[in-house]
Amino acid sequence: MGKRALILVEGHSRMGLQYVQAAQRLGLHPITLSADPAQYDYLAAKRIETIRVDTDNLDSLIRECSRLSVAFDIAGITGFSRNDESACVTAGKLCQHFGLPGPNPESIERCCDKFTQRQFLARAGIPIPAYRLAVNATDVESCAAEIGLPVIVKPAVGSGSVGVRLCRTADEVAEHTIHLLSGKHIWQSSPRILVEEFAKGQLYWADIMGDQVIGIGTAECGPPPHFLSHECTIPAPLNDDEHERVADLSLSCLRALGLGWGPTGIEFRWTKRGPVVIEVNPRLHGTPTPQLIQLAYGLDLITESIKLVIGDEWDLRRRHSQTAAARFLNPDCDGTLDWIDGDGRAASIPGVAEVKFYVKPKTPVVRNGDYRDTIGHVIAVAPTSAEAEAILQRAVESINWVITPIPPLGEQE
Structure with a gap:
């Protein structure tokens, strides 16, 4: 038998790459x-074996995996993508x-459609924002009037806050x-718009493996009308009762949606009415959440998910307990990133665990109000949230960049 392949x-x-x-x-x-391997820089940089195939075509994937099984012992199949969760559905079918x-x-598929997800959660009595589904402009305006302004208007299918706006x-x-x-807006399916009540309150997130709540964190995002992530921290400053309420609600979501694997x-x-569920994602939260959990608790969720x-057998035991924040x-403007530096200075500060830039100089910067806007992150770890926050602030102040704004259309040469 050949090598064990994932x-x-x-x-x-x-x-x-992780x-x-x-x-x-x-x-x-x-x-x-992958349908387009070139979009993932690490594949060529690390010489990872890659096969171009239409990943929206299940039959093509089955044929490719069958061909690979001749040379390899296929130990497992998994899927993930930053832009949508269809790869998770496809991997489950494979x-x-x-x-x-x-x-x-x-179960994965019903989570990917936010309207369907809302229906399942509502039927289970789980607290969620009021919501309506619209397919055209007239529907959207009517739904917003029914719910009452302000409202969130967003695609029924999507991720990364793409197309999400507070109106x-x-x-x-x-x-x-x-x-x-x-x-x-690039639609992943036929245009369907979710209009929902704006749930006001502190944002929290929970990461779960199987039916075990690994950790609960808190996040800051904005400014309105967008929901671009600004900072996240784990553990969240919750008392025992609050933690238990969020953990119990998390497990209720799993039961309602048929998740738990x-x-x-x-x-x-x-x-004001306590924790309200905004979204359930049938996957790990994206970067840098896995790094934060590993720093806070000594638990590598990516490795443990591959073991599954x-x-x-996976091992979800915590090795230690600290505060990790990103x-x-x-x-703050569109244009061309002329230069960015200070990563070395920031990384040398005690308590800084990672400094990462997502873009290189001379890259165009166009803000969309979603995850695509972010050009990097800094991660810190410390015994307390106050110490982690102070380290982050010092590190971020060490980083500088210059963006040359795009001149108004009439002023361009």
Whole structure:
């Protein structure tokens, strides 16, 4: 029998290399199947075996995996993507076809559609914002009037806060609806818009493996009308009763949606009526959450999730308990990134665990109000949240960049 291989359906621009390296540490040979391998820089840089295939075509993937099984012992199949969760669904279907450990693809699929997800959560009596589904501008305006302003207007399918906007007035609702339906937004399926109540309150997130709540963190995002991440910290400053309420609500979400195999990430707002579920993601939260959990608790969720995929026993025990926090580097204007530096100075500060830039000089910067805006992050670890915050502040002040704004159209040469 050949090498034990881990099949990765698609990749991840910010977390993909961590999956590849974790697989290699476990003695596995990672093979990435992708419709466009060039979008993942690490594949060529690290010479990772990659096969170009239409990952939206299940039959093509089955044929490719069958071909690979002649030369390799396929130990497991998993999927992840920064832009959407269809790769997770596809990987689940491949696992079913080949009799490998994996999640229920139907459960994953119902989570990917935010409207369907809301329906399942509502039927289970789980607190969620009021919501309506719209397919055209008239529907959106009617739904917003029914719920009452302000409202959140967003695509029913998507991730990374792409296309998500807080609309405080009827004009803002109309403006954002035009943006979504005019062809500027790239739809992953037929255009369907979710209009929902704006749940006011502190943002929290929970990461779960199987039916075990690994950790609960808190996050800051904005400024309105967008929800771009600014900072996140784990553990969240919750008392025992608050922690128990969020943990119990998390497990109720799993039961309602038929989840409970592998990783799940859930976001909440703590409103006047307590914790309200904003979103359930049938996967790990993205960068830098896995790093934060590893620093805070000594637990490598990426490695443990791969162990589950290949049928090995995982170990979710905490090794220690600290506070880990990340600050995101977000530009304040559009233009061209002339230069960015200070990563060495920031990294040398005691308590700084990682400094990472996502973009290189001379890169165009165009703000969209979502994850694509962020140009880097800094991670710190300390015994307390106050100490971690002070380290982050000092580190971020060590980093500088210059963006040359794009001149107004009439002033361009």
